[in-house]
Amino acid sequence: MLSRTAENLFWLARYIERAEYLARTIEATLRATALPSAYIGTTNEWESALATAGAAQGFHARYETADERSVVEYLSFSPDNPSSIRSCIDSARLNSRSVRTALTGEMWDTINSGWIELQSAWSGRLRTRDQLTAFLRFVQEISLRFDGSAYRTMLRNDAYWFSRLGVHLERADNTARILDVKYHVLLPDKEHVGGPLDYYQWTAILRSVSALTAYRWVYRDTLKPWLIADLLILNDTLPRSLASCYGNLVRNLDRIGVAYGRQGPSQRHARGIRNRFEQSRMDDIFQRGLHEFIQEFLADNARLGDHIVTQYLS
Amino acid sequence: MGIAFDEMKGAGEAIRPAYQELSRWLAELPPDTLEFRRREAELLFRRIGITFAVYGDAEAQERLIPFDVVPRIISANEWRVLERGLRQRVQAINMFLRDIYHGRDILRAGLIPDELIFRNPVFRPEMNGQAVPHDVYVHIAGIDVVRVGPEDFFVLEDNARTPSGVSYMLENREIMMRLFPDLFARHRVAPVERYPEELLATLGSVAPHASSTEPTVALLTPGVYNSAFYEHSFLADKLGIELVEGRDLIVRNGEVLMRTTEGMKRVDVLYRRVDDDFLDPLTFRPDSALGVPGLMSAYAAGNITLANAVGTGIADDKAVYSYMPDIVRFYLGEEPILKNVPTWRCREDDDLAYVLDHLDKLVVKEVHGSGGYGMLIGPAATQAQIDSFRDRLKHDPANFIAQPTLALSTCPTSTAAGLAPRHVDLRPFVLTGRDRITVVPGGLTRVAMQQDSLVVNSSQGGGTKDTWILHEDI
Numbered sequence: 001m002l003s004r005t006a007e008n009l010f011w012l013a014r015y016i017e018r019a020e021y022l023a024r025t026i027e028a029t030l031r032a033t034a035l036p037s038a039y040i041g042t043t044n045e046w047e048s049a050l051a052t053a054g055a056a057q058g059f060h061a062r063y064e065t066a067d068e069r070s071v072v073e074y075l076s077f078s079p080d081n082p083s084s085i086r087s088c089i090d091s092a093r094l095n096s097r098s099v100r101t102a103l104t105g106e107m108w109d110t111i112n113s114g115w116i117e118l119q120s121a122w123s124g125r126l127r128t129r130d131q132l133t134a135f136l137r138f139v140q141e142i143s144l145r146f147d148g149s150a151y152r153t154m155l156r157n158d159a160y161w162f163s164r165l166g167v168h169l170e171r172a173d174n175t176a177r178i179l180d181v182k183y184h185v186l187l188p189d190k191e192h193v194g195g196p197l198d199y200y201q202w203t204a205i206l207r208s209v210s211a212l213t214a215y216r217w218v219y220r221d222t223l224k225p226w227l228i229a230d231l232l233i234l235n236d237t238l239p240r241s242l243a244s245c246y247g248n249l250v251r252n253l254d255r256i257g258v259a260y261g262r263q264g265p266s267q268r269h270a271r272g273i274r275n276r277f278e279q280s281r282m283d284d285i286f287q288r289g290l291h292e293f294i295q296e297f298l299a300d301n302a303r304l305g306d307h308i309v310t311q312y313l314s
Numbered sequence: 315m316g317i318a319f320d321e322m323k324g325a326g327e328a329i330r331p332a333y334q335e336l337s338r339w340l341a342e343l344p345p346d347t348l349e350f351r352r353r354e355a356e357l358l359f360r361r362i363g364i365t366f367a368v369y370g371d372a373e374a375q376e377r378l379i380p381f382d383v384v385p386r387i388i389s390a391n392e393w394r395v396l397e398r399g400l401r402q403r404v405q406a407i408n409m410f411l412r413d414i415y416h417g418r419d420i421l422r423a424g425l426i427p428d429e430l431i432f433r434n435p436v437f438r439p440e441m442n443g444q445a446v447p448h449d450v451y452v453h454i455a456g457i458d459v460v461r462v463g464p465e466d467f468f469v470l471e472d473n474a475r476t477p478s479g480v481s482y483m484l485e486n487r488e489i490m491m492r493l494f495p496d497l498f499a500r501h502r503v504a505p506v507e508r509y510p511e512e513l514l515a516t517l518g519s520v521a522p523h524a525s526s527t528e529p530t531v532a533l534l535t536p537g538v539y540n541s542a543f544y545e546h547s548f549l550a551d552k553l554g555i556e557l558v559e560g561r562d563l564i565v566r567n568g569e570v571l572m573r574t575t576e577g578m579k580r581v582d583v584l585y586r587r588v589d590d591d592f593l594d595p596l597t598f599r600p601d602s603a604l605g606v607p608g609l610m611s612a613y614a615a616g617n618i619t620l621a622n623a624v625g626t627g628i629a630d631d632k633a634v635y636s637y638m639p640d641i642v643r644f645y646l647g648e649e650p651i652l653k654n655v656p657t658w659r660c661r662e663d664d665d666l667a668y669v670l671d672h673l674d675k676l677v678v679k680e681v682h683g684s685g686g687y688g689m690l691i692g693p694a695a696t697q698a699q700i701d702s703f704r705d706r707l708k709h710d711p712a713n714f715i716a717q718p719t720l721a722l723s724t725c726p727t728s729t730a731a732g733l734a735p736r737h738v739d740l741r742p743f744v745l746t747g748r749d750r751i752t753v754v755p756g757g758l759t760r761v762a763m764q765q766d767s768l769v770v771n772s773s774q775g776g777g778t779k780d781t782w783i784l785h786e787d788i
Binding site: 001002003004005006094097098100101108109112113116158162256260312313314 | 360361362363537538543547548550551556557558559561562572573574575576
């Protein structure tokens with residue numbers, strides 16, 4: 001397939017994944033900030049929402065303080081923010097238009113009708129909480145429909161695999177960003193039982209990767225920071241964990257390698273990261289420093305993106 | 315301009331045979347059905363993304379072409395004549411192009427003035443003596459035909475460069491079949507759905523001689539911001555070929571290669587929807603970012619077929635148009651089946667004098683204009699418009715031709731005030747491959763949505779209709 005087509009599919013999937021992640025981040029932040037400060041603490045949750053979205057710098061170039069109104073506006077609709085939900089959907093639609101031949105009708109319809117609805121129904125500012133919640137659900141549904149229609153309708157060939165690479169690379173990046181911003185509340189302190197403050201911080205983290213219920217099923221335990229870290233990093237049954245993303249990245253890169261009869265730096269690099277997850281235990285990671293681990297991972301993940309671009313997309 | 319011929323009602327009161335079933339059906343239809351279906355169609359178009367961009371209109375970056383749900387019907391008899399005429403005309407056009415870029419018999423015979431060719435900006439000296447596979451220059455032609463009476467079809471324009479609109483022929487039909495299955499059941503309408511297959515066969519048949527048995531065909535688009543981009547992606551999809559942009563291609567060792575995820579892959583036939591000027595910055599406009607540097611050298615080496623060939627504009631130029639009847643006679647020794655609209659060439663003194671005296675009655679067009687821009691429709695123009703046009707005309711007469719205002723035929727069209735006659739034209743598509751010419755029974759009917767308007771161009775608010783060619787005589 002054309003390199004440009006593969007590139008478009010890869011980015012299309014990333015934009016949609018990112019839009020969903022932003023929607024979930026805003027949702028989780030709305031929930032957290034609705035609590036009395038005795039429960040959630042005095043940290044500015046909107047500030048950390050910006051940080052997990054990687055949008056703090058751009059935001060502060062335009063706004064003074066991070067509050068609900070300004071952050072929601074910036075993360076959802078701002079055309080000045082190249083990673084706002086709206087910009088993501090716009091870019092996804094533009095990418096889809098140029099690679100329509102590589103998309104199934106159902107996938108195109110998801111993106112195009114989502115984009116049309118965004119233009120018409122959600123064009124103005126959202127005045128009420130109700131409208132905002134409905135909007136955030138609408139964004140997550142686009143992503144679900146997109147993923148579902150890709151899964152159900154696409155041929156299992158390189159077009160599908162490149163689009164999966166986009167999903168999992170972006171997903172891993174998003175999960176790692178939350179960990180990067182919130183790692184301090186996850187540091188194990190065996191003496192510390194965890195007051196209400198921590199509890200609501202932890203649930204906010206789990207919610208933003210839609211893993212609160214999953215936690216209970218996996219560990220059948222009360223919330224423990226090291227288990228939360230384990231779930232998000234090493235547990236490959238959770239679709240948004242770093243380990244699961246890398247399992248998928250390796251699988252899809254291998255399929256491409258087999259189909260093209262050739263392996264390259266992308267395959268080797270992804271396998272290296274996956275192996276590290278397989279051989280790591282949470283204790284070791286904490287020992288070596290959770291924050292360092294996450295930062296290293298973010299850089300590694302970005303490097304895989306570069307390898308994919310050099311090997312296939314240019 | 316007289317009263318227009320109505321394709322349903324004809325001259326008298328009796329419904330013409332081809333329209334009888336439609337007319338009965340329309341009469342039975344509950345009120346508002348057409349309006350309801352029109353909205354449904356619009357929604358479908360919007361969702362499928364059948365939109366086009368209007369240049370210089372930032373507000374409406376993506377617009378829908380208005381779609382009229384009342385079909386335009388052409389009888390089997392009428393189509394037979396049209397089809398023969400189209401084949402004849404396109405065959406002559408291809409012979410003319412071959413001659414212009416080789417022996418130039420027609421110039422030596424004195425039928426066309428030399429300077430009309432050699433001073434023409436769309437004449438491409440690069441094509442002199444250049445062989446093209448099987449002598450086919452125009453693989454895809456869109457011939458604009460208008461009707462003024464029961465038997466009177468005229469060719470208004472030959473589009474021999476990169477004619478567009480065929481996606482509307484196909485999509486209009488799909489949508490009509492979805493909206494009005496019952497109406498189809500009551501007619502025998504010739505299908506158009508084979509067009510993509512015929513197009514692919516046509517393109518494959520003109521691959522360079524040296525290419526492998528399974529030639530690789532790709533469609534070259536200027537990109538997602540081009541007004542016809544939807545059509546490009548639609549056709550690439552239907553043909554199962556890659557939709558490439560200039561940046562996807564490189565020329566290496568005289569071959570055209572496309573960048574794929576598995577490395578470089580050779581392209582044999584390029585269905586290019588990029589104008590000559592932008593094809594190759596080394597040969598044509600150096601500022602073009604849409605083209606492929608070196609493409610013309612690969613073309614000259616015979617390693618790639620461009621469809622349509624470079625330099626075909628000399629055949630659909632509006633000044634050359636006026637010579638088409640002579641061109642048909644010269645190459646085929648036959649009388650043209652399709653008539654030309656009488657045309658005054660303002661480059662000739664007598665004609666110019668006549669045109670200047672009758673500006674209020676004529677349509678005056680720029681020789682290289684298209685899309686309905688830069689033209690004067692005398693009867694509809696104000697005195698001030700006529701006066702300013704007169705100055706332009708006097709300043710550069712060779713740049714203009716003039717034609718009588720034709721009373722284009724009308725078809726019943728759904729309007730806010732109910733069914734009403736609106737003027738239409740027709741663009742059938744003619745495919746020419748190695749050993750055959752194919753005309754899919756159908757075409758793009760464009761309709762002027764405004765009452766009495768004669769401008770059917772989509773860039774100026776014109777709409778489209780599904781065009782039905784009846785399969786059997788009635």
